[in-house]
Amino acid sequence: MDRKIIVAGHISYDITPQIYNTNGKNFAKILKPGKLINIGRATVANGGAVNNTGMALHKFGANVELIAKVGDDEFGRQIIEKCEEKGAKTKFIKAEGEDTSYTIVLAPPGFDRSFLHFTGTNDTFKFSDMDMEDIKDGYLFHFGYPTLMEGFYKDDAKELIEMYKTIKKAGLITSLDVAAIDPDSKAGRLDWEAILRNILPYVDIFEPSFEELLCMVDKAEYTQLLERAGEEDVCMCLSLENDILPLAKKVMDFGVSILLIKCGTAGMYLCTSDDVSKRLGLSNEWNCFKYFQKSFKPDRIKSAIGAGDTAIAAFLYGVINDYNPKRAMEIASGTGAMCITEYDTFSGLLDIKELEEKIKNNWETQDFIKE
Numbered sequence: 001m002d003r004k005i006i007v008a009g010h011i012s013y014d015i016t017p018q019i020y021n022t023n024g025k026n027f028a029k030i031l032k033p034g035k036l037i038n039i040g041r042a043t044v045a046n047g048g049a050v051n052n053t054g055m056a057l058h059k060f061g062a063n064v065e066l067i068a069k070v071g072d073d074e075f076g077r078q079i080i081e082k083c084e085e086k087g088a089k090t091k092f093i094k095a096e097g098e099d100t101s102y103t104i105v106l107a108p109p110g111f112d113r114s115f116l117h118f119t120g121t122n123d124t125f126k127f128s129d130m131d132m133e134d135i136k137d138g139y140l141f142h143f144g145y146p147t148l149m150e151g152f153y154k155d156d157a158k159e160l161i162e163m164y165k166t167i168k169k170a171g172l173i174t175s176l177d178v179a180a181i182d183p184d185s186k187a188g189r190l191d192w193e194a195i196l197r198n199i200l201p202y203v204d205i206f207e208p209s210f211e212e213l214l215c216m217v218d219k220a221e222y223t224q225l226l227e228r229a230g231e232e233d234v235c236m237c238l239s240l241e242n243d244i245l246p247l248a249k250k251v252m253d254f255g256v257s258i259l260l261i262k263c264g265t266a267g268m269y270l271c272t273s274d275d276v277s278k279r280l281g282l283s284n285e286w287n288c289f290k291y292f293q294k295s296f297k298p299d300r301i302k303s304a305i306g307a308g309d310t311a312i313a314a315f316l317y318g319v320i321n322d323y324n325p326k327r328a329m330e331i332a333s334g335t336g337a338m339c340i341t342e343y344d345t346f347s348g349l350l351d352i353k354e355l356e357e358k359i360k361n362n363w364e365t366q367d368f369i370k371e
Contacts, residue, residue, distance in 0.1 A: 008050065008143050014043075049177055049309055135167060140174075161202070205257065258271075283322065293333045302340065
């Protein structure tokens with residue numbers, strides 16, 4: 001089915017040094033001023049939502065078009081070249097005199113990732129930079145990481161809300177992904193609960209992580225969760241009944257049709273409205289569907305970067321190809337597990353048919369969620 005997907009938003013040039021086994025030590029304690037740390041070769045690759053989600057969809061064979069903003073510098077040229085050499089269709093905005101975004105990714109084995117990030121052209125990207133006539137030809141519009149893009153979150157996300165209103169009015173299925181917000185940044189000082197209440201009525205599919213979403217709508221509860229987790233990964237101490245379900249119910253009341261909450265290593269939770277089949281032209285199986293998909297056990301772990309973004313790509317692939325919700329969840333979870341087997345976000349991914357065969361062959365799941 002040749003339904004066109006447009007993936008727009010944040011892109012960056014990612015530099016990920018290989019960090020050797022930390023022998024169970026907390027990485028923050030290893031990374032001390034004045035200390036030399038031996039590391040391995042660096043993986044240099046495109047990153048950000050447009051690359052991670054868009055290129056995964058391209059690998060799956062979807063009709064996808066990528067829209068992002070880069071500068072007229074070496075990082076910008078490399079980003080475009082890396083996408084186009086794989087045959088992806090791009091509509092990049094090239095800004096003269098501006099610098100492309102880049103990220104240094106610290107991904108030590110056994111620990112969540114940390115990022116050193118330069119926002120660059122992502123901050124000057126605006127809705128008006130995009131060709132609305134081209135977008136109208138699409139079937140589904142996905143936008144990633146506006147929480148890292150000043151042009152879309154300033155003025156209480158006025159530009160972002162207007163974009164979703166316009167694109168929804170044009171008849172496309174709309175999808176939104178966010179990224180973690182630095183509480184000390186400009187974005188961190190905004191009332192994100194109010195913003196979500198204003199934008200989610202125009203968003204059909206919302207795919208935040210649990211941690212990102214809780215931070216946006218309940219900072220006090222988020223602070224308590226961090227204290228409860230201590231040095232443990234937040235997603236490894238979540239309760240389905242006490243943490244995930246109440247948050248999902250609250251956000252569904254904002255007006256979104258499909259809510260996919262990524263819960264890291266534990267898996268992901270899907271919740272849909274009771275009329276989503278009518279809204280989006282899906283089968284009745286999608287109506288009022290609630291399900292927690294456990295994560296699949298990865299063959300190996302090299303880097304968790306991009307796992308959530310590529311899982312979103314597989315889920316959207318399932319939506320546009322008329323999969324039932326459980327099957328869409330399975331390929332999303334499986335794709336996330338395959339992504340982390342390599343340092344980049346592309347080479348570890350399997351073709352969807354291969355992935356489904358792996359799932360059918362009793363691929364083992366992991367039981368980390370607390371009931």
